[in-house]
Amino acid sequence: MQKAHMLHINDLTYRIAGRTLFDATNLIVPATGKVGLVGRNGSGKSTLFKLITGDLAPESGSIKLSRGLKIGQVAQEAPGTEISLLDFVLAADLERTALLSEAETATDPNRIAEIQLRLTDIGSHSAEARAGAILDGLGFDNVAQKKSCSSFSGGWRMRVALAAVLFTEPDLLMLDEPTNYLDLEGTLWLENYIARYNRAVIIISHDRDLLNKAVGQIAHLDQLKITLYRGGYDQFEKLRLEKMVLQQKHIKKQEERRKHLESFIIRFKAKASKAKQAQSRVKALQRMSPITALVDDRMLPIHFNNPARQAAPPIIKLENVQAGYGDNVVLKNLTMRVDPDDRIALLGANGNGKSTFAKLISRRLEPMDGSITWSDKLQIAYFAQHQLDELNPAESAVAHIRDHYPDEPENKIRARVSRMGLGTEKMDTPVRDLSGGEKARLLLGIVTQKGPHLLILDEPTNHLDIDSREALIEAINAYEGAVLLISHDRHLVEACVDRLWIVADGGVRPYDDDLEAYRKYILTAGKANKNSVSNSSSTKKSGQDRRRLAAEKRSLLAPLRKKIKSCEQDMEKQRKLIARLDVDLAKPALFADDPDEGTRLSKKRADALKAIDKIEELWLEFSEEYEIATTEKNQSGTG
Numbered sequence: 001m002q003k004a005h006m007l008h009i010n011d012l013t014y015r016i017a018g019r020t021l022f023d024a025t026n027l028i029v030p031a032t033g034k035v036g037l038v039g040r041n042g043s044g045k046s047t048l049f050k051l052i053t054g055d056l057a058p059e060s061g062s063i064k065l066s067r068g069l070k071i072g073q074v075a076q077e078a079p080g081t082e083i084s085l086l087d088f089v090l091a092a093d094l095e096r097t098a099l100l101s102e103a104e105t106a107t108d109p110n111r112i113a114e115i116q117l118r119l120t121d122i123g124s125h126s127a128e129a130r131a132g133a134i135l136d137g138l139g140f141d142n143v144a145q146k147k148s149c150s151s152f153s154g155g156w157r158m159r160v161a162l163a164a165v166l167f168t169e170p171d172l173l174m175l176d177e178p179t180n181y182l183d184l185e186g187t188l189w190l191e192n193y194i195a196r197y198n199r200a201v202i203i204i205s206h207d208r209d210l211l212n213k214a215v216g217q218i219a220h221l222d223q224l225k226i227t228l229y230r231g232g233y234d235q236f237e238k239l240r241l242e243k244m245v246l247q248q249k250h251i252k253k254q255e256e257r258r259k260h261l262e263s264f265i266i267r268f269k270a271k272a273s274k275a276k277q278a279q280s281r282v283k284a285l286q287r288m289s290p291i292t293a294l295v296d297d298r299m300l301p302i303h304f305n306n307p308a309r310q311a312a313p314p315i316i317k318l319e320n321v322q323a324g325y326g327d328n329v330v331l332k333n334l335t336m337r338v339d340p341d342d343r344i345a346l347l348g349a350n351g352n353g354k355s356t357f358a359k360l361i362s363r364r365l366e367p368m369d370g371s372i373t374w375s376d377k378l379q380i381a382y383f384a385q386h387q388l389d390e391l392n393p394a395e396s397a398v399a400h401i402r403d404h405y406p407d408e409p410e411n412k413i414r415a416r417v418s419r420m421g422l423g424t425e426k427m428d429t430p431v432r433d434l435s436g437g438e439k440a441r442l443l444l445g446i447v448t449q450k451g452p453h454l455l456i457l458d459e460p461t462n463h464l465d466i467d468s469r470e471a472l473i474e475a476i477n478a479y480e481g482a483v484l485l486i487s488h489d490r491h492l493v494e495a496c497v498d499r500l501w502i503v504a505d506g507g508v509r510p511y512d513d514d515l516e517a518y519r520k521y522i523l524t525a526g527k528a529n530k531n532s533v534s535n536s537s538s539t540k541k542s543g544q545d546r547r548r549l550a551a552e553k554r555s556l557l558a559p560l561r562k563k564i565k566s567c568e569q570d571m572e573k574q575r576k577l578i579a580r581l582d583v584d585l586a587k588p589a590l591f592a593d594d595p596d597e598g599t600r601l602s603k604k605r606a607d608a609l610k611a612i613d614k615i616e617e618l619w620l621e622f623s624e625e626y627e628i629a630t631t632e633k634n635q636s637g638t639g
Contacts, residue, residue: 006031006069006172006200007052009226011061014044014051021047023224024061029172031066034194034201036211036233039221041435041465045204048221049073049174052202065172072170074178078157079149085160086145089131092164096124127167134163137189138182139349155181156350166193175203179210179488180462183350187488188522190214206466208233208491233466300421302441302468302475304381305451311375313339315453315482316361321370323353323360329368330356332506340453341561342482345493347511347518348503354486357508358382358456361484381452385459388439393432397422397442400431404449420445421471436463444472454482461489490515560626567619574608574615581605 007029014022021044029035037045050056052063053071065071079088091097096119103115119125135145138159149160158181165173173194179187187210194201194214202219205211211218212232220227220236229236314337321334330353338344338361346354359365361372362382391400397417405413417427421441431439440463448455455476461469469492476483476496487493493515500511500518511518581601584590591598 006033006066007202008064009052009061010064012051012058012063013060014047014056014058016047020224022058022226025225027219027226027228029200029202031171031200032198033217034197034215035203035217035219035228036215037202037204037219037221038206038211038233038236038466040467041437043221045221046176048226049176049202049204052174069172070168070170071172071174072165072168073174074158074165074176075161078154079160079164080157082148082150084146084148085135085140085152085163086128086131088149088160089135089164089167090127092168093122093127096122096127099124131163131167134166134193135160137193138163138186139351159186162190169199171199173197173199173201173203175201175205177204177206179205179207182488184347184488184490184493185349185522187490188519192523206461206464206469207489208466208469209489300418300423300471302421302444302471303419304444304448304455304475304479306480307379307451307453310340310480311378311453313337313375314373315340315375315378317373318361319371319373321360321372322368323356323365324368325356330506331360331503331508334360334370334508336508338454338482338484340482342499343485343497344483344499344501345485345487345497346501346503346508352503353506353508354503355384355458357503358384358458358484358486361454362456375453378454379450379452380454380456381447381450382456383444383447383458383460385462387443387447388436388463391431391439391443394430396428396430397434398427400442400446401449404446416445416449417442421468437465437468440464441468452481454484455479456484458486459488460485461487461492490519560622563622564619564626567615567622570615571612571619574612578605578608578612581608 007027009025009027011024011026012022013020013024037048039045047056051058052065053073081088083091099115099119103112103119106112106115123130132142132145136142139156140159140163149157152160162175162178162181165175175194178190182190187207191210191213194203194210201215203210203215212234215232216230218229218231218233218236220229220240229239231239316338318334318336322329322332323334324330334357346357348354356365360367362380363374364382395403397420398413401413401416402408405416414424414427418424422438422445426434426438431442434442440460444460457476460472464472469489473492473495476485483496485493485497500513500515501508502511581604584601585598585605590601
């Protein structure tokens with residue numbers, strides 16, 4: 001049996017303020033289809049949602065929805081009412097709410113029976129348990145569910161709004177960047193929920209893992225068209241790359257054909273005997289429609305300035321530290337260290353103290369008890385989403401950087417802005433007119449200008465599209481200082497860090513397993529125990545032994561990294577030498593004019609190849625040692 005179409009977009013064209021967003025594009029979503037909608041910021045993804053819901057009308061074409069279709073979207077305004085979280089979510093089911101209200105006043109026995117039968121059909125009696133489970137998955141325990149919506153901040157209220165939409169179980173669930181206000185735990189839960197949802201879903205997201213795990217198709221919005229690809233994001237990226245390569249080959253062949261036709265026309269159009277053939281080729285040339293190249297419009301790279309000098313380890317040392325706000329203790333008994341080459345990600349649900357820990361070690365929060373020692377002249381860069389509001393909306397990116405470097409010439413100021421990944425067309429744009437991702441790039445550039453020894457990133461990807469997230473990964477991996485990362489983006493965490501610390505039960509401790517194990521734990525363990533992750537391996541050694549062993553392992557890493565880098569530089573030198581020799585050896589007259597020189601150059605090339613082999617062996621040996629040392633370091637932890 002063929003699947004019914006839940007949504008059918010046919011030849012959709014839409015313009016806004018004279019700019020075309022869609023030009024005769026099409027999309028079909030079946031009744032249980034799960035589609036990830038991707039495309040560069042500003043390509044029209046959110047506008048497409050408004051066209052589907054009827055908030056905007058298409059210029060031409062049609063958008064057809066199944067009869068009686070119920071669409072669910074997260075409200076733009078987060079709930080701020082005085083009713084409890086649980087009651088707010090339950091009230092989202094308008095039919096159930098109306099039936100329960102009518103049941104209180106109905107007197108006709110037949111109507112009462114109808115109401116009770118319908119309440120049974122829609123699962124009203126299990127509604128409270130279902131609503132509670134959704135809230136629980138999004139981070140609200142039983143105590144929190146009884147609190148009023150107004151007692152939570154905006155980000156948490158948006159979770160409540162999301163819970164309300166999920167509770168209504170719409171026929172078409174439409175989510176626009178839902179993970180922006182979720183932590184990693186909430187993101188993992190939502191990913192699993194969407195994958196199991198038995199109705200249609202369209203989700204706008206830049207979260208690669210969500211798009212790999214939760215959807216079965218990727219709708220790519222690019223060049224005014226929507227192209228549908230089967231599979232998750234990784235499969236889409238692979239297929240799109242193959243398509244680009246094939247398209248380039250077709251363009252090349254067409255260009256060769258075009259030149260051949262033009263050459264024939266020029267040569268023979270004046271000859272009577274060839275006039276007909278020439279004319280037929282003119283027509284063939286006119287019929288040849290140009291092949292449009294797929295534009296691989298990658299984002300500009302992001303660059304972080306490296307520290308001018310390495311700080312002595314440990315760069316930060318905590319001993320029996322207690323931290324919190326006022327009389328409220330959030331973290332206690334913190335005894336640990338951070339070293340110059342550490343790449344650490346903090347796990348744990350929002351509210352457990354991840355941001356508190358970040359503020360503590362960045363000197364933004366004074367300890368309530370214990371001691372913290374920072375390395376001499378330690379520079380720390382701290383990035384958090386709330387800092388975007390501190391940018392001057394009337395100033396351009398260039399003006400912001402000029403404020404920090406008033407004596408620098410204009411060309412150097414603009415070079416600094418360019419290294420942040422903001423092109424010349426955006427440098428003089430007021431901040432208020434920049435996208436969220438562009439503002440994030442600017443702020444990242446500002447906080448890292450001085451070449452920090454430690455980079456603390458608290459949810460840096462919220463406004464970045466997928467290409468920008470990849471640029472951020474490359475920037476972090478190229479950066480030579482220490483990194484502390486808080487992020488719900490699992491792809492970012494897996495690509496950038498080699499140690500996991502979990503913040504739970506008022507403490508911070510190493511998590512010795514990987515993110516996949518953590519994902520399985522989050523999805524299978526009871527929520528009541530989610531904040532109490534225990535690692536049997538962490539109890540095998542005393543804290544003192546763990547710190548001693550970790551220090552020994554760390555002492556091995558820095559020299560190994562230098563050896564590996566030196567090998568890579570040596571191999572590159574030999575490759576460049578071989579390239580130069582190949583140019584000389586390719587000269588046709590070399591061996592005829594000077595056979596001795598030809599022999600000498602050939603021997604030199606053979607020696608360079610042997611040198612590469614030897615250096616490669618050393619590189620492999622050092623890399624293996626480094627991998628072993630890193631693994632052992634991760635396993636030992638630092639207490």
